[in-house]
Amino acid sequence: MKSFRRELVFNIPSRRAFVNITPQVRETLEASGIREGLLLCNAMHITASVFINDNESGLHADYEKWLEKLAPHEPVDQYLHNLSGEDNADAHMKRQVMGREVVVAVTGGQLDFGPWEQIFYGEFDGGRRKRILIKIIGE
Secondary structure, eight states, rough: EEEEEEEEEEOOSSSSSEEEEEEHHHHHHHHHHHOSSSEEEEESSSTEEEEEEEEOHHHHHHHHHHHHHSSOOOOOOOOOOOOTTTTTTHHHHHEEEEEEEEEEEEEEEEEOOTTEEEEEEESOOOSOOOOOOOEEEEE
């Protein structure tokens, strides 16, 4: 069995964003040479997420509104975590809801997706360098 590892690096200037990373993941899979196996893709930061869903702008806007209702950014003093000098407690909670990672089957050298599925990076506390790990194992 082979394994392949690559990191993607992001520095999103806005506080929050959703970025379709499917093309970079596909490029990584191709570079790995693995035809059958599993691909793990995870955010390597506690205020960012990786998730699978539809690449539809209305859905992404709905996510933004829904997440802000669940864990509003302001007022920042509503969170005990922010008493430490941070202002990102909401970002930790948004990440918890959206998830840390995805695992996708690799079949015939392709991501074995269902209809409309794409992989996204969710940024909830931007403005600095963050990484995503792609790890592929298989034959």
